[in-house]
Amino acid sequence: MAGTIEITRPETEKTTRDQTRETGTPGYLVVCWNDPVNLMPYVTHVFRTVFGWDRPVAERHMREVHEKGKSVLVRENFEKAEFYLHQLRKFSLHVTLETAE
């Protein structure tokens, strides 16, 4: 057939990110750290807004941040964890992405 070109997809090494996308392995933690600047009601509000949590759940995580220094908010695959990280950073919370053991 005229004009038909066979395309061969190059082989690429699968990264952890690719594997995570495929398997949905929840290997990433979104961690919120305590800081002396964000108001506690503000942190609660942000958790409710970003995760859609009820007030008691959001307050429990907020208190954990305040009293224990940090709280693991969610354990997700890379894409979801990255998404939540972006949303929380937009509110200037001190959050990081950590790999689960």
Add this chain to the structure above:
Amino acid sequence: MKLILRESDRLVFRLSKREHEALLTTLRMSALFPLGAQPISRDAAAGDVVRSAQEDLNQALSDHRVEQAAGITGLLTDPLRCACQASGGWQLTLGPADSDRLLQVLNEIRVGAWEKLGRPDFEKGTRPEITEENFLCFWAFQLTDLFEGVLLAALAGDPDESEESGPPE
């Protein structure tokens, strides 16, 4: 700044002339505080995947900041949402998106001011020395505390902190 009306899709606040001026001045200070370069992870052994996401995050936050600034300008120049009253005060009407935008921008200013003050821990009694150079940061820090407090109380439905008794004007 007082909440005078709460409905499912909007909050209406009344601001005195001085409060309105203070809010505008505070919001204009956003440009004084560059975005902090907070690392995406504390894990020194974080993989390339996590580290490579840092650039995406920085770009996303930078773009978001531009969008938020435009949104705040739109809010404060829209006579339907920010209206001068015959009394000389102002009426500010916030939809859900407006409330979150205002909170985000105020808090970004708060964090920026706090960093310029040397990251003091007020809860532990640390007080920065106020100088001519950092006076505006301290002022912005205090003002954002006030405005955020009123907004958060209104959003949480806490009548004690945000509402004023009597009928709306």
